[in-house]
Amino acid sequence: RYSWLMDIRDENGKRPGEEDYDPRTLYIPPSAWKKFTPFERQYWEIKAKHWEKVVFFKKGKFYELYEKDADIGHQEFDLKMTDRVNMRMVGVPEASFEQWASQFVAKGYKVAKVDQMETALKKSMNARNSKAKEEKVIKRELSQVLTAGTLVDSGFLTNDMSAYCISIKEELQPINGVSESYMVTEDRSPPKFGVCIVDTTTATFKFSSFVDDIDRTRFETLLIQYKPKEIVIERGGLSQRTVQMLKRIIGNKDQWNVLIPEKEFWGPEKTELELKIQDYFKDSKIKENDQNRNIPDNWPSVLKQAANEPVLLSAIGGLLWYLQSLKIDRELFSLKNFSFYDPVNDASSLILDGQTLMNLEVFQNNGDGSTEGTLFELLEHCTTPFGKRQFRNWICHPLRDIDAIEDRLNASDDMLNIYVEENNSSLVDYIDTILRKLPDLERIISRIHAGSCKVKEFIQSLKAFTIIMELFINVLNSQVDHLTSKRLKEIAQFGFFDVLKEELVWFQNAFDWEKAIKDNNITPVDGYDETYDETKQAIKDIEMELQDYLRKIQKKLGSKDIVYKDLGKEIYQIQVPKRLVKSVPKDWIQMSKTQAVNRYYNANLRNDIQRLNEAKELFNDAESEVKQRIYQRFDTHYDKWLKVIKLVAEVDCLACLARCREVLGEPSCRPEFVSTLDTDMTESSVLELTELRHPCVNVGVTQDFIPNDTYLGGERPKLILLTGPNMGGKSTLLRQTCIAVIMAQIGCYVPARKCRLTPFDRIFTRIGANDNILAGQSTFMIELAETSKILKEATPRSLVILDELGRGTSTFDGFSIAYSVLNYIITQIRCIGLFSTHYGMLTEEYKNNPLVACKFMSFHSDEENHEVVFLYKLTDGICPKSYGMNVANIAGVPKSIVLQAETVAAEFEKNSKIQEA
Ligand SMILES: Nc1ncnc2c1ncn2[C@@H]1O[C@H](COP(=O)(O)OP(=O)(O)OP(=O)(O)O)[C@@H](O)[C@H]1O
Ligand SMILES: [Mg+2]
Structure with missing residues (x-):
């Protein structure tokens, strides 16, 4: 057209x-x-x-x-x-x-x-x-x-988990030791990132800025931790490798907002200026008195700090522009929910980088990318949505401090051991019955701040907070003497609820909650609001006048049968019975009629109705203003409400840790933490797992998962060199060891008979799955890059998992690399580790080395029929063969090909033995 x-x-x-x-x-x-x-x-x-x-x-x-x-x-x-x-x-x-x-x-x-x-x-x-x-x-x-990543209203939200929108600014750094004039090349320059993350449903902002390695480890970790729904980037502003990483992890280009540099994706100066102009934080009590300062005093301290970091400020600028274009900038920024975030270098937690989160299938499985079979799905048993979101954070950042971990374990013990008489149930079940009644408060209070909360949700949140007061004061507080967890005790005795309790009473008196839900409107009791009362009275007055006028007409025409009649929008029509129609004044205009009556307007009436409608309009305004005023009153205590919610979330997470035990099966145990030193007084790690199972591997109905003992460090070698037939369970053993450590350091029970360990600082994993996805780089290249990263960053307190290192290249190169890496780990890094391999030569080299324990996954073999029965039992020694032919059999490779392959393999073996000799 x-x-x-x-x-x-x-x-x-x-x-x-x-x-x-x-x-x-x-x-x-x-x-x-x-x-x-x-x-x-x-x-x-x-x-x-x-x-x-x-x-x-x-x-x-x-x-x-x-x-x-x-x-x-x-x-x-x-x-x-x-x-x-x-x-x-x-x-x-x-x-x-x-x-x-x-x-x-x-x-x-x-x-x-x-x-x-x-x-x-x-x-x-x-x-x-x-x-x-x-x-x-x-x-x-x-x-x-x-948009998918920026929804705010409850009506659109279908998922309890956060949807993040993140804005990314990247700058390539000159290479260390090379003069500034040296050209910054993409391939070798470490990138510097400024990242601003927002969860619009709760108005929570996270700021992050860091120099990354060329593999972008931190950036990748951040993306996998947050899994953004939507990104905001600068046209032409990102390096090729960063774009590739975004494609791989986020995919869906529809959710990429590519902004024009400077004009939209603001630089640091423009961002600062805009933040000043918009004055989002004006309600701050601190006055701006120091004229020399560039940054206004009323800015939240986190933002002030961020302003010193141009890359970060620009990322904030990009997001700010975008949120402005969506018209939700003010409601989000004015809540001042800003904090810094470091995806990796948090000194107090067990670091799980992006690779590890993926390799261990913590949040997403490597099959279809869903949450099925993941650790998160197994462990997450929170009752509230804000508890769920908090728990995801707990899994991203397991603890490292022994006392903190023990306290979580104590808390979950308390949850199960304490019996609440009123309810005839354990503390954990009682807490659950209370938490079940709570809506998504964290989201609702940010809607109240924005003024767009539905009345029903507002009342729900008032009720919910009343319930929470009960939880804290009646339940937890009454159990204080029985609590063994310091943190739970602290929460039970938390002090500032008096203000909030008074607030709740005020709201109770200001209007009828049930009526408000029914009317979808807040009607304040008389005397609460002047404008409201006045406009309400104005309507009444006009209605009175109209009634007076009717009486006048009735008198004039001499009949009480004359009445008002509303028909749709045409209200207050004077309805006159047919017999009286003759006496109707000439200037009345007939509006409608039936067989029995005629209905009229006149100038006077039209005027009054116009006034009435206008009065109603003003009343509507006044009424919605009342709602806003009530919301604003609630919002003045936003920080305290939020604090309460965070505490409830924490209790929910602790209850979740208690509930987790039920899904682990038997045996499961409380991990025991030790801190050990080597004879030369350096830190030394221990990891002892008896009858450990992988809690997420489903082996089917007929067969049980075979538990295994893994003992590393202490008196024993710190490293296991693992061999075994293909499909024998090597990778599974490697993974389950890491999973056990993560669970233990979250403060969760472990699916083993016994678990004793020193806390780890980081888990490094190099597992050969899905590397081919990274376009433009060879598998081997990636493998080596990741391995060299491990060698550089691992400490004696790390746990290192290398699955078939060196697989991506020729046998001899692969073996040599595997050999040297292993040697470096046991002599220099001296951390706990598991190393699986198919290289017979490698095990030959290490079989007599006291720093390495050679083990294999056991099996029965029937050479005649090319059949191997896997026993999945970890056994001392070396596996003589890889039994790849057997797997070929299982996979349905034609018999003739398998037979031929076997002959060729036997030939190879003979020749290489001759060569070696
Ligand atoms: N301990 C166990 N008990 C029962 N079944 C197991 C056990 N460990 C592994 N399995 C089963 O064996 C399958 C193969 O295991 P896994 O991938 O760990 O073998 P692998 O030795 O790493 O093989 P490959 O050498 O081909 O990489 C798993 O998917 C699982 O179904
Ligand atoms: Mg494997």
Whole structure:
């Protein structure tokens, strides 16, 4: 229909596919603008700036989608297509907007909502007041943009877990020791990152800035920990390797917001200026008195600190621009929920880098990428959504401090051991019955701050906080003497609830909660709000006048049968029985009639009704202002409410650790932590696991998982060199060892008969799965890069897992590399480790080395039938063969090929023995 829709171009005339094409804008030629009706002009003015979004355009009681958006609605959801004069259209009723919008967002679309900014009545009121010439169309504006990573309203949220949107700024650093003028090359320069992460549902911001290694270990870890739904980046601002990593981990390009440098993705100066102009933090009590300072005093201290870091400030700037374009910047920034975040270098926790999180399938399995079979799915048994989110953090950052870990274990013991008489149940079950009643408070209080909370949710949160007060004061506090966990005791005796209790009482008195839920509106008791009371009275007065007027007319026409009748919008029609119609004054205008009556308006009445409607409009305003005022009152204590929620989340997580024990099966045990020193007084690690199982591996109904003992360090060698047939259970053993350490350091029981260990500082894993995905780099290259990283960073307190190192290259090179790496680990790093291999030569080299224990996964073999029965039992010694032929058999490789392969293998073996000799 329009030529400019047949040949799409952006506002700069670029076509899709051309470099720097901006999919957000659409070029509409001047000739087209001239021909638009006022309504079309209004629509296309908005649509041209939001071309990539699905625009929901409010029209009366409907939201309408036109042209391209109509096609999408029709194709994706089978919405009925109508052909208007100049536009194809589909529509949805206004009441179902949330439902439809969230379906579009779930499919990956961005939704822009355009609303009418005035009612027809208000419009005429305004027009009369301002005497301005009446515009032909009702004023409409973009009121909301919904995207997968930035949803805020509960109606759109389907998942308890956080959805993150992160903004990334990258800068390549000159290489150490090389003069600045030396060209910064992408391949060898370490990148510096500024990252700003936001969870819009709770208005929580995390700032991070760090210099990374060229493999971008920290950045990768951050991405895997947060798994962002949406990213904000600068056009041309990221290095090739970073872009590749984003593609690999985040995928879906629809959720990449590529902003124009400086103009949109602001640099540090522009960001600082904008933050000053917007003045998001004005409510701060600290006055700006020091004129010389660049950064205003009322900025939160975290932001002040961030402002010293240009890369970070720019990342904040990119996100700020984006949130402004979504119109949610103010509500989010003004909550001041800022903190710093370091994905890796947290000195107090067991570091699990991105590789390790992936290799061990902590949050996502390596099969279909879902959460099935992951450690998180196994352990997460929180009751509240905010507990769940907190628990994910706990798994990202297990503890390192023995006292802290023991205290968590004590807390979960308390949860199970303490018996609550009132409820006839254990503490953990009692806490669960209370927590079950809580809505997602963390999200709701940020909605209350934004003023967009639904009344029902507001009341729910008031009730929930009342319940929480009960939990803390009645339950935990009454058990204080029985608690062995210091932290639980601290929480039980937490002090500032008096203020909040008073607040809750105030809200209780200010309005009727149940009525508010029923009316979906807050009606304050009399005397609470002046404007509210006044406007309410004004309506009453006019209604009284109208009644007086009716009595006057009844008297004048001499009949009590004359009454008011409301018909739709035409209220207060004077209804006159047919027999009295003759005496109706000439200037009355007939509005409607039936067989028995006629109904009229007159000038006086019209005037009063207009006044009444206007009074009602003012009352509505006053009423919604009351709601806002009540919300604001609640919001003044935001920090305290949030603190309470965080404490409840913590209790929930501790209860979860107690509940975890049930899913571990038998035997399971409380890990025992020791701190040991070597004879030369250096730190020495120990890891002793008796009858350990992998808690996530499902081996089917007929067969049980075979437990294994793993003893490392202390009196024994620190490293196990593991051999065994293919499919024999080597990788599983490596993984389960790491999983046990993670569980122990989270403060969880371990699926073993006995577990004794020193806390570890980091788990390094090099497991040969899914490396081929990184385009442009060879498997071997990646393998070596990762290994060299381990060699550089591992300490005596680390746990290192190397699965078939050297597999990616020729046998001899691979063996040599494996040999040297192993040697370095046992003599220089001296950490605990497991090293699996298929290289017979390697085990030959180390079989008499006291620093290494050679073990293999046992099996029965039946050479005749090419059959191997796996026993999965860890056994001292060396596995003579890899039995790859057996696996070939199982995998269904034709018999003849297997037989031929065997002959060839035997030949090889003979020859290489001759060579060696
Ligand atoms: N202890 C165990 N008890 C029961 N089944 C096990 C055990 N360990 C492993 N398995 C089963 O054996 C399968 C193969 O294990 P795994 O991948 O660890 O073998 P692998 O020795 O690493 O093989 P490859 O040499 O081919 O890498 C697992 O998927 C699991 O089903
Ligand atoms: Mg393996």
